[in-house]
Amino acid sequence: MGTSNKKLTDKQFQISRKQQVDTWAADKWVRDQGFTIRDFNSLGEMVLHAQRQAHLVLKHHKDLINDEQKSVLVAYHRKYINYQARKKIKETEARRVLNIVSKINRKIFKLYRQLPKAA
Secondary structure, eight states: OOOOOOOOOHHHHHHHHHHHHHHHHHHHHHHHTTOOTTHHHHSOHHHHHHHHHHHHHHHHOGGGSOHHHHHHHHHHHHHHHSHHHHTTOOHHHHHHHHHHHHHHHHHHHHHHHHSOOOO
16 A cells, blocks of 8 residues: 655645636636636637627726617626526627727727827
């Protein structure tokens, strides 16, 4: 019978701990961007991109969207959060969200152009 040493050395423990902390940090960043970890395997690129853009607009530029646009973005965001509904998101819904985001980006650019230039 062989003896198995299941204890980690100090170096192995430090490496394991560092990996765990890095994983937590990465997971937090992904959540802050409006995603979940399992989304990357199951959803298309356009759906993910639309979710990220909708999340950013709702978070940072609420004052630039009208009520109709807000309702579309919030509905998409809610649908995305629900696991069963997320699987049914069509590419056309993502395009609609991305079109709204493009309009908002044009507004932001116009506002940026109006800022006084630094001499």
